[in-house]
Amino acid sequence: MxxxxxxxxxxxxxxxxxxxxxxxxxxxxxxxxxxxxxxxxxxxxxxxxxxxxxxxxxxxxxxxxxxxxxxxxxxxxxxxxxxxxxxxxxxxxxxxxxxxxxxxxxxxxxxxxxxxxxxxxxxxxxxxxxxxxxxxxxxxxxxxxxxxLALPAGADLPQALPDPLPVPQLQAEPAQVNAAMAEFMLTKSPAILALCPGAEFGDAKQWPAEHYAAVASAHLNAGGQVWLFGSGKDRPVTDAIVAQVAAADREHCHNLAGRTSLAQAIDLLSVAGAVVSNDSGLMHIAAALHRPLVAVYGSTSAEFTPPLTDRVELLSTDIECRPCFQRNCPYGHKRCLTELSPTRVIEALKRLSMPLLADSTHNNMIL
Missing domain, CATH: 3.40.50.2000 (Glycogen Phosphorylase B;)
Incomplete structure (x- = not known):
């Protein structure tokens, strides 16, 4: 027995x-x-x-x-x-x-x-x-x-919870990172800005493609490179972002949506200098990799499932109808997203110390 x-x-x-x-x-x-x-x-x-x-x-x-x-x-x-x-x-x-x-x-x-x-x-x-x-x-x-649920039944809640709360820490193996970079012919230099413009939940969580393109262009103009992530369903929006970037900069704009496996996306995100994302699964992955993160919120909020990291800026607008938690804007205007300007995201990236190339005077970091 x-x-x-x-x-x-x-x-x-x-x-x-x-x-x-x-x-x-x-x-x-x-x-x-x-x-x-x-x-x-x-x-x-x-x-x-x-x-x-x-x-x-x-x-x-x-x-x-x-x-x-x-x-x-x-x-x-x-x-x-x-x-x-x-x-x-x-x-x-x-x-x-x-x-x-x-x-x-x-x-x-x-x-x-x-x-x-x-x-x-x-x-x-x-x-x-x-x-x-x-x-x-x-x-x-x-x-x-x-x-x-890890505590005994009848535990005094929330006092019995760990303090501070343990936060996710995904571990990417260097060999797997290097293999993914080799497959897609990527390099770690110049500074990488990762964009995650998709949202499985619905359109009301997607910051406009033209706003993402403005942030991408600012980083490319500073001498950096941009990697775009997402599933095959996100390819139309990543294509739209690339199309709005200056033709001369597109060689430094790598559209990986629909091309990587989830494993490869995790490994590649682990080397990004910073990440800009909608409220999505990739946002939580970037947080668990402890990448500097700017999270853009539209119809949802961070009150229930915030990214669990201290290297994050949460951005939203304060219009009266958000958060509505709808898949599509009930009013058709998506003001909660359209009125959240690229400038706010760019300034948030600066506060997160996004590594960028110095400008021609070598006195300031530019984006």
């Missing part, structure tokens, strides 16, 4: 069911860090969509990434049962569920994990035997809600 659970020297094993969005998965690293701090020998496996592997591979706290082979919204009851049975061999002591959905609780239940911890939601209280009731006013930030 296997008595591993009775051996006091054996490390605890925890299965975390991860979130389904890039930014949320980045913030989940704070939970992993807290678990490691509380029990240094703990082994943490993460059950999550396969796209998240590049992120989890860059989190040293994670022992193993396990693919969750379901489409968004798919129940797949039989396949969840089979996956749960397979995971029984992992002999996990606890499962921590970050999504609040009913279906996310099924695999740990089928796996027979003795402690199943999560927030109450979607009538799943009978599946979770450590079901917590969330007070949103006590825990206004998503990262706080993740971290609270």
């Amino acid at each position: 296997n008595n591993r659970r009775n051996r006091p020297s054996a490390p605890r094993r925890i299965l975390v069911v991860g979130p389904s969005w890039v930014g949320d998965m980045v913030m989940a690293q704070s939970l992993f860090m807290a678990l490691k701090s509380a029990t240094p020998g703990v082994e943490i496996d993460v059950l999550a969509p396969s796209w998240s592997r590049p992120l989890l591979d860059r989190m040293p706290e994670v022992a193993r990434a396990i693919d969750l082979p379901f489409a968004h919204g798919e129940l797949g009851l039989r396949r969840r049962f089979e996956l749960g049975r397979e995971l029984r061999s992992g002999q996990y002591d606890q499962a921590i569920l970050l999504p609040n959905s009913f279906k996310s609780a099924l695999v740990p239940w089928f796996a027979g994990i003795p402690v199943r911890t999560g927030w109450r939601g979607e009538k799943r209280g009978w599946i979770l035997n450590d079901c917590r009731v969330l007070d949103p006013e006590q825990l206004p930030l998503m990262v706080q809600r993740f971290l609270a």
Whole structure:
């Protein structure tokens, strides 16, 4: 009989069911860090969509990434049962569920994990035997809600949370960075400004292409280079940005949208001198890489899921209708974004000490 659970020297094993969005998965690293701090020998496996592997591979706290082979919204009851049975061999002591959905609780239940911890939601209280009731006013930030699940039930919240909160720290390996740079024929000099102009959520989070182009042009005029990141869906906006840059500068404007894998995007962002981004997954990645970051907010706000870094400037307008949290502007004007001028972003980059070439007098740094 296997008595591993009775051996006091054996490390605890925890299965975390991860979130389904890039930014949320980045913030989940704070939970992993807290678990490691509380029990240094703990082994943490993460059950999550396969796209998240590049992120989890860059989190040293994670022992193993396990693919969750379901489409968004798919129940797949039989396949969840089979996956749960397979995971029984992992002999996990606890499962921590970050999504609040009913279906996310099924695999740990089928796996027979003795402690199943999560927030109450979607009538799943009978599946979770450590079901917590969330007070949103006590825990206004998503990262706080993740971290609270690492604490014992009944802990005094928010006072029991770590102080300061652990912040994500993705680790890019130099060999992988160099391989990505070689594949796309990139160099670390002159100074790199990374632009992330896409937003999966919707158009109401996208700062206008012409504003991004103005910031890109200012940096290129100063002698720097610009790298543009995004998925294939973001290619139209990155193409529009490049098209508005002076023809003579385009050779220093590298449009990587739709060309890199997520892993390559992470590694390349790790060497950027600064990043300008909409509220997006790439924004959270840049923050976790601790790159100087200017985050531009339109229909959303930073009150629930801010970038977790101290090297950041958060920019928004104060018009009366924002934040509306809509995918598309209800009024059709997008003033929250159009009225946020490129000058504000350029000044924010200066405050973040964006490394740039000196001007011809060598007395000032220019952008």
